[in-house]
Amino acid sequence: MAASINEVAGKHFDYVRLQTAGLTIAARLAEDPRTTVAVLEAGPENLDDPMISMSINSYHLDHTMPGQYARHFRNPAYDWCLETTPQEFCGDAVYGWPRGKMLGGSSAINFFGWIKPQAKDIDAWERLGNPGWNWARFQEYAKKAEGFIPPADAEWAKSRHMIHDPHVHGYDGPVKTAYPLTICATEFPFRQTLLNCGIPLSRGVLGGDPIGVSMVPNTIDPITQKRVYATTAYYLPNKDKKNLTVLCDALVHRILSRKDERFVEATSVEFEHGGGIHKVNVRKEVILCAGALKSPQILELSGIGNKSVLESFGIETLVDLPGVGENMQEHSYSMVIHELKPESNLKTLDSLADPTIDAAQRELYKSGKGMYCTGFSNVAFFPLSTIFSAQEVEDMVTEQRSKIDSDGQTDESRKALYEQYKIQLQKIESGWNGDCEILPFPGSIVPSFIRDGKNHMSTLAGLHLPFSRGNIHIRSADPKDDPSINPRSFENDFDMKVLVRLLKYCRNLANVEPWKSIVAKEVLPGPQCQSDEEIEKFIKKSLGTMFHTAGSASMLPRESRGVVDPALIVYGTRNIRVADLSIVPLHVAAHTQATAYAVGEIAADLVKAGTAKGRL
Missing domain, CATH: 3.50.50.60 (FAD/NAD(P)-binding domain)
Known part of the structure; x- marks a missing residue:
């Protein structure tokens, strides 16, 4: 065309x-x-x-449905197949950074979530010297893009905490969004576990206050079950x-x-x-x-x-x-994977490895139903005060502020970052900020664990406001050479402290009901990984990008x-x-x-x- x-x-x-x-x-x-x-x-x-559109008419092809994630990664037909430079603070580890290489870019290979930031995250852009770049304007234009399709069954949606506040959605935009028709059964007890841990329900996941546990819309058309992308x-x-x-x-x-x-x-x-x-x-x-x-x-x-x-x-x-x-910034994550008890009878995407189950689910997909229509839905954003004591947060902020003041006196580039860092610390001190994220994935994100009919749940522990700053520069004058991508992961040890504690928090969810009665055992990092030093090593080995690079x-x-x-x-x-x-x-x-x-x-x-x- x-x-x-x-x-x-x-x-x-x-x-x-x-x-x-x-x-x-x-x-x-x-x-x-x-x-x-x-x-x-x-x-x-x-x-x-069908690898992108996920058409219901292509059910006979492999890997065509929304329920199959990340199949495009490392495939040069869809992905730039970019990698970082060896990371100095991660034992010279090299990490893959997938990005869409096709008409529509990364919107053609993403994981569908439609989530807006906190209002104060956008207002910070204006504070940094950009008049007019504030939440009110951002929300106006985000709604202009969005064509939200409300759930057909309001009571069903309400029972799953699918918030439908008519004031926060756009309805006439070209990007169709809707809550997924199929949600993995593991997500409901997992969400209740988060609530039992004291993380509240979100007051407005699309209205500028996403802090808490939310169910979020996806960019999947509920009528056709096709991906909606640029x-x-x-x-x-x-x-x-x-x-x-x-x-x-x-x-x-x-x-x-x-x-x-x-x-x-x-x-x-x-x-x-x-x-x-x-x-x-x-x-x-x-x-x-x-x-x-x-x-x-x-x-x-x-x-x-x-x-x-x-x-x-x-x-x-x-x-x-x-x-x-x-000034390159990225959201990164590590993970915990739990094997589920067979008697819980909770099936995740892992069960599609069974040819009989897979065939049955492909039949369901013809009518827009079943596991191949599974979308990401549960997400939780919360501040550092959820995983650290008030005194620990105060000490971390004090230490970071001292470090920033010192660096700004000796390093010109750090001096230019001072206003950004100051806002970041103010956000932390506010006690109501999405520094951390927990994102459940209904299955094992590591393929080697998918065997013998076992079902797993992967809990991604995400770091959202890193103090480390990276850079991206050309390697040569040849346009065909990929750029040098250096996120400088964990250059600032503040980021590692947060991710270590967050991973511990995610592991401990297995000791909280109702998740406690569902989990059979932890398979990653595994019981051999206990000390902070061992957890740090695991994080450096398992670190992933959330594909949200910004700031360059x-x-x-x-x-x-x-x-x-x-x-x-x-x-x-x-x-x-x-x-x-x-x-x-x-x-x-x-x-x-x-x-x-x-x-x-x-x-x-x-x-x-x-x-x-x-x-x-």
Whole structure:
């Protein structure tokens, strides 16, 4: 359905969009028939691919349903297959960081959760020097993206704590959301266990106060049981518009620009397609939406970044912008896996390894029922005060504040981070913040445990507000070389202290009813792992990314190592804009799908308002 090379190469467009995490923007700009928009996507279309769409008509194919997660990871047909550099503070461990490489980007391979951040997480962006980037505006645009479909059975939904507050949802947006029709039976006793531990029910998971235990909507259409992602939500409804041109398998090399005494102005984009090098010309703007792992790479290849980095690879510096690729933040997790008692008769996704059960469930899937329609639903966000005593939290904050003050006096980059750290510490001191997450997965996240008809539950222990900061930079001047991704995991030992305690908390859930009566034993980390030192080693070995990377082209004042201004224009340029999670200056305590769509919707209106005037 996408365009041919002849429709793009050498042609002129008002706006050229690089990569498709921002199909949102392309579709919104194309609403004006006088505006021409081109989208360059490095990956394939993958349209009507059952591995992505999970069509109920494709039940006979392997791994096509929502109930099968992470099948795309490490598969180059869908994933960039990125890896970190050896992590200095993790014994030189290298971690995989999956990201979607296709039309629709990572929205085509995510785990469906539709969760909005705390209001104060978004308000913090405004406090960091970005007027208008606050919760009220964010909520307006998140609702513009969302097309929530309320549960058909209100009493059924209420009994499962599926909150339907009509004021927090959008109903007319292109991204269809709904509570999953099938929820694994293990999630209900697990949720009650969390409540019995003192974690309250959330007061508003989509209304700016998600702290507590929640059931969350998914981006799965309840009618078709298909995945809803950027391609189905924003591209397909607009694919026949003559002013919207999408070219896939087009790897961007660099933005080509001219420079006057004050600003750089993009004139075209160089890209590779079908083995040849081509250019597409831009009349108004280049809008970069390649995500937090790829947008910095394209900026640096285009001569925008830290001069010392660019010169080391022979790239002419057009804008010396040291913040490009810095301030990278990520949500990470470790895990506990419990084997369930056979007499509990609770089946998880592990049971699909049994051919008889699998065949029966595939039959159910034809009518939109059964385990292959399972969606993520339970989630719990809570503050450090849940797992540490008040005195311990106070001591940790005092120690961290002292460390930050000391670093700011000796390290210029740390000085630029001071305002971020100050807000993070204030959030911790508030005692009502989503520093931690517990996410139950209905099955073993480690395949080797799936055997002999046993059922498991994986409890993911997530760290949401890390003090460690990483970076992403080019390895060479070759666009085909993946960037160097260095999250600097546990550079700040505050993060490890939190994750160790959180993992202990997750292990202890097996001693609390009703989970206590369901769990047979812990299989990971296992009884041999007891001391803090042993738990640290396990965390470093098992550490995972939640695929929520942010901050690598931060929306901050330039003197604070910012990359874009509040209009998302790259400093020192007239018409290059970044609009993806890389602009997030301080991470949010939530999964990021809704945030990514809201940023795209806001960016589209910024473009329409003609805010590209350049800022030094």
